[in-house]
Amino acid sequence: MIPRYSRPEMVAIWSPETKFKIWYEIEAHACEAMADMGTIPRENADAVWKAKDVEFDVARIDEIEAVTKHDVIAFLTHLAEHVGADEARFVHQGMTSSDVLDTCFNVQLVRAADILIAGVEGLMGALKRRAIEHKDTLRVGRSHGIHAEPTTMGLTFARFYAEMDRNLARMHTARAEIATGAISGAVGTFANVDPQVEDHVCAALGLKPEPISTQVIPRDRHAAFFAALGVVSSSIENIAIEVRHMQRTEVLEGAEFFSMGQKGSSAMPHKKNPVLTENLTGLARLVRMTVIPALENVALWHERDISHSSVERNIGPDATITLDFALARMTSVIDKMIIFPQNMLDNMNKFPGLVMSQRVLLALTQAGVSREDAYSMVQRNALKVWEHRTDFREELLADEDVCKALSVDEINEKFDMGYHTKHVDTIFARVFGDI
């Protein structure tokens, strides 16, 4: 994660200030629960809330950690500097560091998930708007990069919308996966801290208690979370590749918006390069690369080892910040993207009429021609168009065998574009419901 590919709201989730704030809340709520149960004096619990509006001094905590080599103890020491050593003496009672660290990490991931969910929704909004705008904008569909049959630009946007809709569901599932907390002590037995404390803290922070934890919250949850991010990022790559193809000089069916101050290249002023979507292709790789270490983090030794920690300190911020930035950038690309409908028609007619060959093939078989013969009739005329850029319809009309099977009107009718778009409304209704 680097500033170039970051947005402040997501970055803020991962700041030391935010982290210490959450640690504080966990400890304060835990004290409250213990006071409720009579485990510790009420006044000590109340005293902790005195620090409610404190901005914790990160440099000071780092200084203490340099000595203690333990981040939670450093924080608790600093907290005692605010609350008073005596008043603070029940803070963290019966708890283990991971109760704080893991619950905090999940709070951060939940908040990150909320931003990502909003990001996916934002992108869906842009895609939907452009889908409706270009519902009937004709364009050739391509398989293998080769012209196939007509489709519309709206369908392209609509399928990205549908894909992002699935990603929305995945993100909600992913959020639920890591929305748990644990205050269960050194090995998860609640020996020194009652399960009610966990209940209370989790409720206060919007989490569910982890049904069974060890010293840590089980890492299969986090693995599933990062895997979901990997899928979303791969969908972003999917959209990015489409835009990049559209903007190729030879295709030019669409382009990223080009602001006036921007210089496409230091050497070639006319170049309008799809640099945003190329960048998004790379960002997708960055998010995706975090999936494997997240999966490797699942297998911990016994009640925990700390191998997962250095991984998470990095991929936690990196994957969420990068994906957040990518979603925002992609939303902007889609929002402002320039579409060239005339170029779409020109491209479709590069080999005039050839995209209708499948339909002609079908018509011939329906007219009683054997599949093999029909295939051969279509193929020989198609090859002429391919080689000489003649018009496929005219070639068919000049082919005796074809004309034996189909009338002139029947042949002409096969070149009606409406044939290909007749189910666009049906598909839109499937994707968007009533618009």
Added chain:
Amino acid sequence: MIPRYSRPEMVAIWSPETKFKIWYEIEAHACEAMADMGTIPRENADAVWKAKDVEFDVARIDEIEAVTKHDVIAFLTHLAEHVGADEARFVHQGMTSSDVLDTCFNVQLVRAADILIAGVEGLMGALKRRAIEHKDTLRVGRSHGIHAEPTTMGLTFARFYAEMDRNLARMHTARAEIATGAISGAVGTFANVDPQVEDHVCAALGLKPEPISTQVIPRDRHAAFFAALGVVSSSIENIAIEVRHMQRTEVLEGAEFFSMGQKGSSAMPHKKNPVLTENLTGLARLVRMTVIPALENVALWHERDISHSSVERNIGPDATITLDFALARMTSVIDKMIIFPQNMLDNMNKFPGLVMSQRVLLALTQAGVSREDAYSMVQRNALKVWEHRTDFREELLADEDVCKALSVDEINEKFDMGYHTKHVDTIFARVFGDI
């Protein structure tokens, strides 16, 4: 995937015979739907069902494919040999190869998911049984591989159960992700095939129609599917690592079952090696490695390219067969695993009483000792035990400062094991509900 790590039921899903059978069903149901709509003659649709009980001749289809270099055409040609060329002439009408291939692949993945779901359930059954059996079997909990506080073997099994229960939910989600079919033609516009055909075929095969497809079903679905398999396999590694640690010579708290004919090593007859769980560790890597290519498969060019296909021809069978085998092997390991409760107690007492140090620390602070002083009192006595293997309780009783803070009875009471197991029932209820 190699026979050594395969089970026949899962392998059968991926046989050419199964594949052609599914292709046949797709084509036959599609013909039926077209006949229902009046698109093709009823008798042609009926004729296709004549092949209902045919075992398709894989060698013959391969032979045709060697000429046509197209697998679906090869199959259709062979089907026509059974049904009759004329009767078969409407088969596949308006459809594209991927309508058959992608719908078939998803049928196979759904069937594979069903077996995997049963596999996860089977493992959960074994884990639950062993959890209940060893609910109260005392054992030291370890963080960083170092003794922490007492726990029970039942809690270890229970947390693996809970993890597998989450995996069960993930597998159900994964199954739903890929339980769609598409019969939407060359670029997904239904130009040559009505959406009703898709509805009919999907309903017959237990799938939902893909709301919007191109030539293919979107690959984010498959990416999510393989990612789920990656998480499950990582959980298997998690359990495997636990068993491997338990079986270490120095630990010996548990062991894989050792059948009598088996030889642990060609050279050291006494060795009982945890080879099954080591093997499972490796199998987890094999399943996990399929996640990245599945994610890379999401970004296809325009309405499709075929780069995903060679990947899926491999990882489809490989990941599901390997995970199925791994689940079955792990179930057997858990089922038959030997537990050594006495060794657990012996290990816990390697440094007598030291696992209670956290509790003593807490008692001291509760008795009014400052956190820093309490820490220091516990630490100095703990170090003696660590270095000389004396008894921690006795060291405490001989420490004047400690005795000033706590009475003899209070000190002794801290070494009661019941203190650590008092919430086991609570946790079991969370995990298993009413047993």
Added chain:
Amino acid sequence: MIPRYSRPEMVAIWSPETKFKIWYEIEAHACEAMADMGTIPRENADAVWKAKDVEFDVARIDEIEAVTKHDVIAFLTHLAEHVGADEARFVHQGMTSSDVLDTCFNVQLVRAADILIAGVEGLMGALKRRAIEHKDTLRVGRSHGIHAEPTTMGLTFARFYAEMDRNLARMHTARAEIATGAISGAVGTFANVDPQVEDHVCAALGLKPEPISTQVIPRDRHAAFFAALGVVSSSIENIAIEVRHMQRTEVLEGAEFFSMGQKGSSAMPHKKNPVLTENLTGLARLVRMTVIPALENVALWHERDISHSSVERNIGPDATITLDFALARMTSVIDKMIIFPQNMLDNMNKFPGLVMSQRVLLALTQAGVSREDAYSMVQRNALKVWEHRTDFREELLADEDVCKALSVDEINEKFDMGYHTKHVDTIFARVFGDI
């Protein structure tokens, strides 16, 4: 690995027959060395060679393994059936299974590397031939998929050649990485087997003795090997992407060879799809995915655990067979690839003259125009060409500011293609040396 993407020579390396043959050779050479040292009787060593031409019975060995659950013991038992139980009693003396398994695996990897090296060389041959053939075939160079400046098709082939030349070096390094053997006993101390045995066996098999092994040969070697395969496969993807782009309908500067029986698609007979290079894109992912588990295999417990084994049983054959197939397929694609020089010129002139804008910009600054002004002069004329497809040269000749800075002859001279190809020979000499 599936038959569809396999070639017999590489598959044979990984057959059980080959494996048992190598095991046999290791054992026989080891006996010979022990007889040379006087450790075992000469006649027992000689007796082992009686089995020199035996084809070992894989089914029989499997049958024994089903009982012993140990593959090496099963083999040794079967070997004794050939050699005689008494004569065979010194076979494997002082050795451990891994001495045989690891040394065999490396022999297989070395043989696989030799085939892969030949495969890279074959591909280089095809690339060199096509590079020379199209050394001067003009083509527009593209950055970001956007026209930049002229280049030649020969340079494209030449850079793939240079990339494969680097891969050749990497494959030689990779081969050396795994060309070691170990006969060092249960924990690598040679307690029961003299280092001379290792020397003898390794010399006989073309390996170097592993300087220090444990029970196994260290797995960083194999990790480096598979990483090299991952790089080679990514280079194959690099070439594949170029071909796929060239064959796009809108670009059509090249195409995979299209044999006559082949049907491009069941529905669109005219389509010539770049299916081989799309397939190669997928195969690259399959090879690449083996890198991570190979890296995960490095960290073994103490003197060995067997987690690496199931991984290697799969990725050993899979990665080498797939890469071998990919190299052969890519060689064939390059060899037969159709190049369309006229389309290259047509594409370059899509926006007439615009690819020369960088050169004009340079000329203007050299003529004393400030960089900012020159940029602006070029940009305004370039935009006209972009929007109206007029001729860039003519726009410049009509621009007063430009004409103030440059004479008509100077402007015209900037559109000379020779300017861009003047260093092609230099580059070819760098890449190919004297041709």
Added chain:
Amino acid sequence: MIPRYSRPEMVAIWSPETKFKIWYEIEAHACEAMADMGTIPRENADAVWKAKDVEFDVARIDEIEAVTKHDVIAFLTHLAEHVGADEARFVHQGMTSSDVLDTCFNVQLVRAADILIAGVEGLMGALKRRAIEHKDTLRVGRSHGIHAEPTTMGLTFARFYAEMDRNLARMHTARAEIATGAISGAVGTFANVDPQVEDHVCAALGLKPEPISTQVIPRDRHAAFFAALGVVSSSIENIAIEVRHMQRTEVLEGAEFFSMGQKGSSAMPHKKNPVLTENLTGLARLVRMTVIPALENVALWHERDISHSSVERNIGPDATITLDFALARMTSVIDKMIIFPQNMLDNMNKFPGLVMSQRVLLALTQAGVSREDAYSMVQRNALKVWEHRTDFREELLADEDVCKALSVDEINEKFDMGYHTKHVDTIFARVFGDI
């Protein structure tokens, strides 16, 4: 990459200041070469060197980039502010941004490689010292985590040394892979910049000219570089796992150094956790995860797309900084690691004498007992030791069949430790040469 896991020297390589300094040097050397050739006036080239000692103002460059949206143009604009707009007007002439960016990136990677090479050498130094120190420190070798035969701690250190020695060679190869530069213009044809400029700049910066580039230096080089880092990091994990196992409570054969201020855990003061090596296990995952995106970066579109850039902006610093930190941390761990020789002996004797079973087996067969019978004799006595912790030697002496085959002296002799260490010197000589 986060400060917690960073060292300043490596971080400095990746600072904007360093980057702009290198950009400056590339441009200045290029101007010099152009002046040498007479392409630009000498005084303009000389003028550029006026900025030789300038610390470029990163904030100012960022400010310009915010307008131009192009980093190299922003830098050049800022450079002109120092050199003078007129004097600077030939800077970058005929070059393309990537000439600067890619050459700079490789300079940074080369410098990073130099630090990493020194890091590997430093670790090797520590390993060698500890290997010699513990050459004869007896310890049980373990396969599958199970006692096998005696070995020495020195051999353990020696094999890590040998592994790091291979990594040293890999790092030198990796350094050479990326020690190239390119000043070849927009598509690599040298149309606007002579190859002599490239020669001059590369020579000045310690690079070799890239034989054939496009707009960019080919990315297979970088893929190979990051793959090498992935292997080195996996070796670090390999060492880390060994230390972690050694420090387990039940094993306790070694431990990370424990400084006095450090608190092992907030709750359990006696715990000395192997947190550094657990951390290194995680750091290894972080370095390793960069391999896949580096491999994905190889396939660029035509003469370049910019998808690789966002990946490299992250993994360039992240992988090198993390690996540098990991090497330094591991060196420190090895340097200060505490070894417990007595515990090693105690562990070896957990099942007294059992580690000699292989040797006894061998002796029995050499004495003429059939392999099957010998196996059975050893196994039955070994099982007694396993179950009742009796002494293996005494069990053998009490076994009639054994005593028929071997004399008392012969049996006793089998328990001599020197038997297992007799080749340690040989192995040390292989690994370290003459010490």
